[in-house]
Amino acid sequence: xxxxxxxxxxxxxxxxxxxxxxxxxxxxxxxxxxxxxxxxxxxxxxxxxxxxxxxxxxxxxxxxxxxxxxxxxxxxxxxxxxxxxxxxxxxxxxxxxxxxxxxxxxxxxxxxxx
Amino acid sequence: xxxxxxxxxxxxxxxxxxxxxxxxxxxxxxxxxxxxxxxxxxxxxxxxxxxxxxxxxxxxxxxxxxxxxxxxxxxxxxxxxxxxxxxxxxxxxxxxxxxxxxxxxxxxxxxxxxxx
Numbered sequence: 001x002x003x004x005x006x007x008x009x010x011x012x013x014x015x016x017x018x019x020x021x022x023x024x025x026x027x028x029x030x031x032x033x034x035x036x037x038x039x040x041x042x043x044x045x046x047x048x049x050x051x052x053x054x055x056x057x058x059x060x061x062x063x064x065x066x067x068x069x070x071x072x073x074x075x076x077x078x079x080x081x082x083x084x085x086x087x088x089x090x091x092x093x094x095x096x097x098x099x100x101x102x103x104x105x106x107x108x109x110x111x112x113x114x
Numbered sequence: 115x116x117x118x119x120x121x122x123x124x125x126x127x128x129x130x131x132x133x134x135x136x137x138x139x140x141x142x143x144x145x146x147x148x149x150x151x152x153x154x155x156x157x158x159x160x161x162x163x164x165x166x167x168x169x170x171x172x173x174x175x176x177x178x179x180x181x182x183x184x185x186x187x188x189x190x191x192x193x194x195x196x197x198x199x200x201x202x203x204x205x206x207x208x209x210x211x212x213x214x215x216x217x218x219x220x221x222x223x224x225x226x227x228x229x230x
Binding site for chain 2: 042043044045046087101102103104105106107
């Protein structure tokens with residue numbers, strides 16, 4: 001079983017739609033959680049961190065459920081420019097060290113069409 | 115300010131040759147990471163540096179892979195006797211420090227390696 005699992009999609013939605021992505025992680029010791037965005041043939045860029053209390057950044061809302069080991073990303077009022085691959089990312093301390101090795105999901109492909 | 119830079123941006127090599135990939139992290143960032151993104155495989159961790167030390171090399175796929183970092187800045191990833199399965203995009207990231215794994219990692223544009 002992969003440590004971080006996502007539905008690969010693709011998701012094809014019209015402009016203005018609301019779309020939700022889900023992610024599960026297997027390591028209960030995971031400590032930090034993120035959503036990254038990766039455009040075609042570009043490097044990943046941090047979209048937002050994810051907190052247990054939930055957090056919102058404009059049209060984007062992220063949620064974390066530690067009990068279920070589940071992370072979500074909601075995009076409201078989709079724009080053409082939201083088309084990208086969305087990567088669910090977790091960090092876990094490795095062998096007692098206190099650093100954040102990023103473990104990535106496979107990514108969910110989103111295409112927003114006119 | 116300048117972000118993470120990597121060179122070359124593209125590298126085509128023949129099977130069996132050695133290659134060196136370079137990463138220049140953001141100035142002042144003490145933590146540096148190498149990842150690999152293969153077609154259909156997603157991003158996978160290779161190695162982590164804190165300063166010039168590499169406390170975690172667990173992601174290096176074989177002993178043909180090595181990396182070093184000098185002066186707490188530039189890092190070089192070396193692949194010896196390249197194989198076709200080494201073809202991938204090699205991404206470098208850096209973060210300011212990395213206590214607790216909460217610092218944002220900033221990625222470079224990657225080096226696309228093709229082994230013929």
